Amino acid sequence: MVRRDKMAPVLTALHFLTHVGQSWIVANLGPGSAKDRWLVVLAGVLLDLDGVGILWSQSAYAAMHLAAGHSLLFGLVLVAAAVLWADARWVTGARAALSFLLHLGRDVVCTGGLPIRYLWPITDRSWSYEGHWVLASWPNAAVMAGTLLGVVAVAAARTRRTPR
Numbered sequence: 001m002v003r004r005d006k007m008a009p010v011l012t013a014l015h016f017l018t019h020v021g022q023s024w025i026v027a028n029l030g031p032g033s034a035k036d037r038w039l040v041v042l043a044g045v046l047l048d049l050d051g052v053g054i055l056w057s058q059s060a061y062a063a064m065h066l067a068a069g070h071s072l073l074f075g076l077v078l079v080a081a082a083v084l085w086a087d088a089r090w091v092t093g094a095r096a097a098l099s100f101l102l103h104l105g106r107d108v109v110c111t112g113g114l115p116i117r118y119l120w121p122i123t124d125r126s127w128s129y130e131g132h133w134v135l136a137s138w139p140n141a142a143v144m145a146g147t148l149l150g151v152v153a154v155a156a157a158r159t160r161r162t163p164r
C-alpha cells in the first residue's frame, strides 16, 4: 500500500506526459507549421488546467476538475482557437479536435474511472466507463510504452525529413 501511494505522483506525471506524447503524435500526422503543431498539442493538454483548483482547496478542485477543461464547451473553444490562429486552419482544427478527444478517451478509460462532466456548465451530469483501468495496470503501461514508441518514431521520421 505504501508503495502504491509513493508511486501515485509518478504515475500521474507519466499519465500527463502520455497526453503530451499522444497530442504531439496527432500534431505530426502530416505536414504543418511549428505554430500549428503547438496548437494541436495545447488542445490535448490544456484540459488539465481545470485541476489547478488543487492549489487553493480540495473543494475548488472538486468543483472544477474534469468539468471546466474536459467539457464540450472548452473543446469547442480550443478547436475554434486552432481554426482562427493556424496557418492550415481546417487541418489543424481537425487535429486539435482529435487531440482533445484522445485526451478525454484516455482519462475515461485509463485513469481509474473518475467521471467527466462533459456538458458542464449546462449540467453537472457526469460520465464514466465501468470497464476502466487504473493508472497502475499493464494495459495502461502498454499505452504509455506505445505512445513513447510513437513519439520516437515520429521524431526519427522528422529528423530524416529535415535537410542537413
Ligand SMILES: [Zn+2]
Residues within 6 Å of the ligand: 047, 048, 070, 103, 107
Ligand atoms: Zn485530463
